Amino acid sequence: MLLSMTTAMAAHGSVTKAAFGKTPNGTEVDIYTLKSDTVEARIMTYGARIVSIKTADKNGKIADVVLGYDSLDGYLADKKTYFGAVVGRYGNRIAHGEFKLDGKTYHLPKNNGENSLHGGTVGFDQLVWKAREVPEGIELTLVSKDGDQGYPGTVTAHVRYTLHHNALRIDYNVTTDKDTVVNLTNHSYFNLGGIGSGTILDEEMMIAADKYTPTDSGLIPTGELAAVDGTPMDFRKPTVIGKHIHDDFQALKLAGGYDHNWVLRGSTGEVKTAAHVHDLATGRTLTVTTTEPGVQFYAGVSLDGTFKSPGGWPYAKNTALCLETQHFPDSPNHPSFPTTELKPGEARHSMTTFTFSVQK
Numbered sequence: 142m143l144l145s146m147t148t149a150m151a152a153h154g155s156v157t158k159a160a161f162g163k164t165p166n167g168t169e170v171d172i173y174t175l176k177s178d179t180v181e182a183r184i185m186t187y188g189a190r191i192v193s194i195k196t197a198d199k200n201g202k203i204a205d206v207v208l209g210y211d212s213l214d215g216y217l218a219d220k221k222t223y224f225g226a227v228v229g230r231y232g233n234r235i236a237h238g239e240f241k242l243d244g245k246t247y248h249l250p251k252n253n254g255e256n257s258l259h260g261g262t263v264g265f266d267q268l269v270w271k272a273r274e275v276p277e278g279i280e281l282t283l284v285s286k287d288g289d290q291g292y293p294g295t296v297t298a299h300v301r302y303t304l305h306h307n308a309l310r311i312d313y314n315v316t317t318d319k320d321t322v323v324n325l326t327n328h329s330y331f332n333l334g335g336i337g338s339g340t341i342l343d344e345e346m347m348i349a350a351d352k353y354t355p356t357d358s359g360l361i362p363t364g365e366l367a368a369v370d371g372t373p374m375d376f377r378k379p380t381v382i383g384k385h386i387h388d389d390f391q392a393l394k395l396a397g398g399y400d401h402n403w404v405l406r407g408s409t410g411e412v413k414t415a416a417h418v419h420d421l422a423t424g425r426t427l428t429v430t431t432t433e434p435g436v437q438f439y440a441g442v443s444l445d446g447t448f449k450s451p452g453g454w455p456y457a458k459n460t461a462l463c464l465e466t467q468h469f470p471d472s473p474n475h476p477s478f479p480t481t482e483l484k485p486g487e488a489r490h491s492m493t494t495f496t497f498s499v500q501k
């Protein structure tokens with residue numbers, strides 16, 4: 142009996158909870174540790190953020206492969222990077238902080254030059270979510286009131302993180318009581334070599350996309366879906382990230398490197414591979430699958446060393462990459478893009494998985 146219980150626990154992994162400090166207004170923040178046979182992931186209620194993900198390399202050496210801090214204070218002091226957070230209500234940019242819905246114009250905080258970024262000045266990344274344990278993980282819930290950051294409708298978001306052996310799965314479920322727009326994603330910064338190992342420029346990456354969305358200088362899509370063929374945006378075959386990052390190419394110059402949305406093959410709602418990353422030195426790999434139509438590959442171009450790892454390593458330019466599965470930036474202003482509109486009575490479900498393996 143005892144033996145079979147232990148075996149069952151090993152197969153299903155474990156979830157434990159601990160206190161992780163308080164926000165300035167006194168709200169308690171908890172941190173959950175999800176453990177499987179191969180991965181340990183810590184997730185906290187502040188911003189529904191992934192705080193760490195530990196996996197082994199080809200020699201069995203364990204390292205944390207996402208940028209983060211060891212205390213809540215680190216996260217409270219950093220309003221720039223969105224480390225590990227669920228960003229919302231609208232991941233990425235909305236042009237001029239404005240969109241029209243049902244004939245009405247809505248105004249959002251302009252917190253990125255002329256544009257609104259990642260849900261506004263106080264987005265979902267800075268709010269404390271409610272958590273409960275579910276089989277193999279946790280579910281975090283946030284209620285964002287009608288008018289929050291200028292968006293219409295009271296939105297209820299449930300984000301589930303579950304760990305299945307080497308796969309961390311994220312399920313998003315969102316409902317509203319008024320017509321609104323929603324685009325949630327996770328903003329983890331991966332460095333498969335482990336924090337402190339160097340930049341991601343030597344890592345090899347594949348993105349399953351034939352097109353990307355070119356932008357203006359404020360990183361707002363022009364509306365065009367451009368072919369990656371023959372450009373530095375072509376990651377259809379595994380390509381070393383640093384190979385073309387400094388090429389004389391308009392999109393790279395505008396963003397200071399890679400910070401663009403790729404148009405994934407397949408349809409919205411269908412589970413498909415989005416990207417695959419391989420750190421040649423350690424053998425660690427990451428595979429991203431999603432039901433979303435796009436992925437923002439952000440090569441950590443604005444990291445400037447101001448913020449540091451728990452060990453004191455500066456989080457400098459290109460020391461990590463984000464693969465933010467998403468609807469396209471500024472979709473509310475582009476009727477030709479897959480819609481981000483959500484109506485009462487509908488439930489928006491999307492799913493993304495991060496799977497870690499070793500390739501020798």
Ligand code: BGC
Nearest residue numbers: 221222223233400437439443
């Ligand atoms: C955006 C970048 C931004 C970064 C951190 C990414 O999702 O595409 O432009 O600098 O988030 O805020």
